[in-house]
Amino acid sequence: MNWPQTVKVIDVTPRDGLQDAAGELTAEQKIQLCRDLYAAGVQSVEITAFVSPKWVPLMRDAETVALALRELSDTIALVPNQKGFERALATGVNAVTFVVSASPIHQRENLRMSLADSFEQFRRIAQMHASSQVRLRGAISCAFGSPFSTESITPETVADIACEYVDSGAVELSLADTVGVGTPQVIYDTILSVKQRVGHHVPITLHLHDRYELGLGNIVAALAAGVTVFETALAGLGGCPFVPDAPGNLDTEKVVRWLHLMGIHTGIDEHALSQIRKRLLKDLDASNGRAD
Amino acid sequence: MNWPQTVKVIDVTPRDGLQDAAGELTAEQKIQLCRDLYAAGVQSVEITAFVSPKWVPLMRDAETVALALRELSDTIALVPNQKGFERALATGVNAVTFVVSASPIHQRENLRMSLADSFEQFRRIAQMHASSQVRLRGAISCAFGSPFSTESITPETVADIACEYVDSGAVELSLADTVGVGTPQVIYDTILSVKQRVGHHVPITLHLHDRYELGLGNIVAALAAGVTVFETALAGLGGCPFVPDAPGNLDTEKVVRWLHLMGIHTGIDEHALSQIRKRLLKDLDASNGRAD
Structure with missing residues (x-):
């Protein structure tokens, strides 16, 4: 057993943490939050999501935030499709997290297209931008359980999707317990199953x-x-808007x-x-006051 | 990885939990506590310790408690030496936990003899009672860290002691984090180190x-x-009286x-x-009132 001596924590507060929060930050507050996180020693921050403002209005300032943080290294943005990727690329983020779901129902509700269509877009992105510097991360939602009782997610399903990601050009994988139902056993077994399929050289978050x-x-x-890489959010904020009773991120x-x-x-x-964290909660609270 | 489907929880409240508690139960209350634990589905209870009443006055009713629980199966008593073992055997307990320490200082303060002397007594016990039904458990205190900064405990030290236990006649081992400083890595590595030395057939608690x-x-x-076996105490009570600021057991x-x-x-x-647990805390509290 090789226990790691160092672990990388990616803070996803500005993206996943804020998307389901009570209260809203201004673009300036989001930019300051990201700067403060890097200053505190966080190596990497998921700074925003390039999603449709129609579905996730809180992320309508994605360009403003990302452009303001151009000079930072190891910035990540989430993108759900090719359009989001093009927007992200134009802002100079260092990595993009593309997202698909191991749950067919969640895939449809969260991404509004089939898994095959998502991968069609991902392959196009990877081919068109093979020479760009941006790192392509492949995220798999619901990797340890579905929010819907009619579905069951197996480690093999997740390994299949992981394999398709890597074959299509992803250089990193992120396995997400979107529903928060993972147990140590399922998490361990799924990670091992993925590693066996994609090889031990592909970093898994x-x-x-x-x-x-x-x-x-x-x-x-x-x-x-x-x-050796974990994604977390301040105060355990966050949760997918398309999962019933979505639990927050790990704090x-x-x-x-x-x-x-x-x-x-x-x-x-x-x-x-x-x-x-204290400042963030105060800002969110104050914005609630404004909204009232 | 073979994750277990079933785990055995040994409740040690009547022994480790009470020995350092504020408040004292009567022998009748201890007996009822044990009966209640078995009735709740706990398979095994460490019901008492046959130690010198001079050092641990709270355990002076060891015989009364153990004799009252003769009809139960899978009862355990802790013994620090041959004299304690003889007393335990006379009451009909099903198993005894003999105890030595991986910390030489703790061994001396808690057991008032050297490790070699402890093993001398353990071997005598094992030889004299080879044909008895009582199960001999070998416990190693401070297996994951010493309370004293001048000492360091290695997995190899613990594996050596474990090996001497098994060679001397112990059929089970119990590794104790007496100080509460164990991390997942140290615990994993120490257990594996012990298993490699004593073989995978010896059950480890x-x-x-x-x-x-x-x-x-x-x-x-x-x-x-x-x-697949863990020792715990209600309300996280307990802690070794001979360890400074001893933390409680796992709850x-x-x-x-x-x-x-x-x-x-x-x-x-x-x-x-x-x-x-509620009843226990109430009884301990009431006894405090009596003592005032």
């Missing part, structure tokens, strides 16, 4: 939501399976604390993180 | 104390290492809840457990 407070156990299972502060207690380095200043 | 709230992560690491209710959330069976009724 884990994106956990926490319905049952099994977060620490899930992280340890993922570490044991060789994962960045908690995850960093756990990792430090385990003697694993993150490069992140816990105190600075806590200040950023 | 994990006895965790929780200083840093890494409990769930430590349990998952232990499950991943093949451990039985929390552990059972985590295991159930992971889909692992324990046979334990969570609601019954919660009732027993």
Whole structure:
């Protein structure tokens, strides 16, 4: 067993954290939040999503935010389709997270196209931009369970999708427990199943939501399976708007604390993180006041 | 990876839980506590310790408690030496936990003899009672860290002691994080190191104390290492009187809840457990009132 000495924490607050929050930040506040996170030692931030403002109005300032953060390194933006990718590319983000779902129902509701159509777009993106510097990340929603009881997600399904991503040009994978139902066993087994199919050289990120407070156990299972990158959000904010009763993300502060207690380095200043969280919650709260 | 479908939880409240508690139960209350735990589905209870009443006065009723519970199966008593073993044997307990420490200082302070002297007594016990029905369990205190900064405990030290236990006649091992400093990595690596030395056929129990709230992560690491038996105490009570600022045990209710959330069976009724905990805390509290 090779336990990692260092883990990379990607903070997804500006994207996943804010998309389902009560309250809204201004573009300036989002930009400051991202800058503060990098200053606190977070290596990588998912700064926004290039999605339709019709479906996710909170992300209508994606260009403003991304353009303001051009000079930073290791910025990530989420894109659901080719159009989003083109918008993202124009802003100079360093990586894009393309997203498909292991749940056919969630794929349809969240992305409004079939898995085959999503991959058709992803392959086109990868081919057209093979020479660009932008890193293509392939995210799989619902990788550890479906929000819909009529479906069941197996490690093999997830491994198949992961394989199609890598064959199509993804250089990283992100497995997301969108529903927050993953247990340590399912997470471990799924990661191993994916690694066996795509090879151990493809970096895997884990994106956990926490319905049952099994977060620490899930992280340890993922570490044991060789994962060294985690996506988290401040105050455990977030959740997919297209999942009923979506639980929040794993809390960045908690995850960093756990990792430090385990003697694993993150490069992140816990105190600075806590200040950023307090400011964020205050800003969200104040915006609620405005909305009233 | 073979994740277990069933885990055995040994409740050690009547022994480890009470030995450092504020308040004291009567022998009758201890007996009822044990009966209630078995009735709630707990398979095995560490019912008492046959230690010197001079050092641990709270255990002076060991004979009364053990004799009253003769008819139950899978009862365990802790013994620190040959004298304690003889007393335990006379009461008809099903198993005894002999205890030594991986920390030389803790060994001396807790057991008042050297490790070599402890093993001398253990071998004598094992030889004299080879034909008896009582199961000999070998516990190793401080298996994942010493309370004293001048000492460091390695997985190899623990594996050596484990090996001496098994060679001397122990049929089970219990690795205890007496200080509560174990991390998932150290716990996993130590368990694997012990298994490699003693073979995979010797059952290993994990006895965790929780200083840093890494409990769930430590349990998952232990499950991943093949451990299927855990020792816990109600309300997280307990802690070694000979360890400075000893943290309490892992909480039985929390552990059972985590295991159930992971889909692992324990046979334990969570609601019954919660009732027993409430009653216990009330009884301890009332005894404090008596003492005032």
